[in-house]
Amino acid sequence: MGRVPMAFTVVASLVGGALIGASASALLVLNGRVAGISGMLGGLVRPERGEWSWRLAFVGGLAVGGALLAWLRPELVPSVSPGVPWPLIVVAGLLVGFGTQLGNGCTSGHGVCGISRLSVRSLAATLIFMLTGALSAYAVQRLFGAST
Amino acid sequence: MKGRFVPFLLGVVFALGLGISGMTDPRKIIAFLNVAGAWDPSLAFVMIGAVAVHFGFAQWALRAKKPAWAPAFFLATKTTIGAPLVTGAAIFGLGWGAAGYCPGPAVVAASGGSVPALLFLGSMLAGIAVFRWIGVPSRRPGSSRLVRSS
Numbered sequence: 001m002g003r004v005p006m007a008f009t010v011v012a013s014l015v016g017g018a019l020i021g022a023s024a025s026a027l028l029v030l031n032g033r034v035a036g037i038s039g040m041l042g043g044l045v046r047p048e049r050g051e052w053s054w055r056l057a058f059v060g061g062l063a064v065g066g067a068l069l070a071w072l073r074p075e076l077v078p079s080v081s082p083g084v085p086w087p088l089i090v091v092a093g094l095l096v097g098f099g100t101q102l103g104n105g106c107t108s109g110h111g112v113c114g115i116s117r118l119s120v121r122s123l124a125a126t127l128i129f130m131l132t133g134a135l136s137a138y139a140v141q142r143l144f145g146a147s148t
Numbered sequence: 149m150k151g152r153f154v155p156f157l158l159g160v161v162f163a164l165g166l167g168i169s170g171m172t173d174p175r176k177i178i179a180f181l182n183v184a185g186a187w188d189p190s191l192a193f194v195m196i197g198a199v200a201v202h203f204g205f206a207q208w209a210l211r212a213k214k215p216a217w218a219p220a221f222f223l224a225t226k227t228t229i230g231a232p233l234v235t236g237a238a239i240f241g242l243g244w245g246a247a248g249y250c251p252g253p254a255v256v257a258a259s260g261g262s263v264p265a266l267l268f269l270g271s272m273l274a275g276i277a278v279f280r281w282i283g284v285p286s287r288r289p290g291s292s293r294l295v296r297s298s
Contacts, residue, residue: 009170013190016169017197023162024198025205030154032215033222035162037252038276045273046280051222057152059255061159066259068160069167076167077260082175084247086267093254093268095243097275098283100251103236104224107250110237112198114224116206124229129241130181136245137181145185 024113027058036109037062038100083144103129150217163256169194172257174248174264181245 024035031054040055069077081089100106103125105114110129114122170176170190179188214220244250249257249268257265 008188009176009190010193013169013193014197016165016167016171017194017199018201019161019165019168020194021165021198021201023158023165024202027155027158028202028209028215028221029205030216030218031151032209032218032220033155034224035158037250037255041251041255041273042276042280045276053152054155057156058159058162061156061161062163062252062255063159063259064156065160065163065167066172066256069164069172069256070260073167074260076170077172077257077262077265078175079262079264080173080175081247081264082178084174084264086264089247089264089267090271092243092247092249093271094275094278095239095246096249096251096254096268097243097272097277098279099236099239099241099243099275101236101276101279102283103233103238103240104226106240106252107244108252111195112202113206115195116199116202117210117223119224119227121224121227121229121233125233125237128234128237129244132238132241133181133245134183134241136242137178137248138184138245140246141178141182141185 020108020112021116024108024116028113034109034113036105036113038106039104039109042101082141084140085144088140088144099129154217162252163259165198166253166256167260169197171250172253172260172262172265174257177248177250177253178245181248 027033027035033054040059043051043055066077105125110122110125115126166172171194176188179186180191209221247268249265254265254269254272258269
């Protein structure tokens, strides 16, 4: 597990993905909620009655998980950005924040939960953000990337 | 208790899954999305692993009367692929590919002490706030359009 993160990590990615799927499954089966992170954050930024505490708890769990990773496997949460200048990181954050709210979901809500429910809407969203993500990654790395 | 402690634990598991799978390393995200570079297809397997586990439970949930500890399922009811979905997903992708963070990994990596992730998280929350508090009032409910099904 402590390998250089740039390597092709099929097993680790499958195992990590399975953990994500298990978490989303338990949240749905037990609490009846969809594990969409952008939706949770949206519901924390503008709270809704009765839907605040579970969202805060889950996002709090994400934060504690992040701290655990930093303690046990710091190489998994590296403080790096591949050549991306900080003003662009700020712009990217604004785009991700606004875009996920307008599009009602992100990689978790559409990409994992929606696709698992066979939602055509979520499949469409996933294909679109993968496509624009590929274009954006290419352009930004072409302009600023440290490596080829 | 069940309504808070369990989601908290599931958040921890979700974060560990993101970390182990490589989603919290923006270099891996960018190496996956930038197919023209030194392409790393690993992250496709994250989605395969997650959907493989979640698919059966999600199908079950669609048929079950109610979840174990809640009066009803809270599922998205919209099915239209309209301009908000297409535009929103496109804008999200542009930011994701540029910085290499999507919302979950941004929270996890920032909590793990990554400085770029902290910067990203701050502006992402600002972007969310702009939409939720200022932007497009008719669409403001956003993902909380998760309505009780059944």
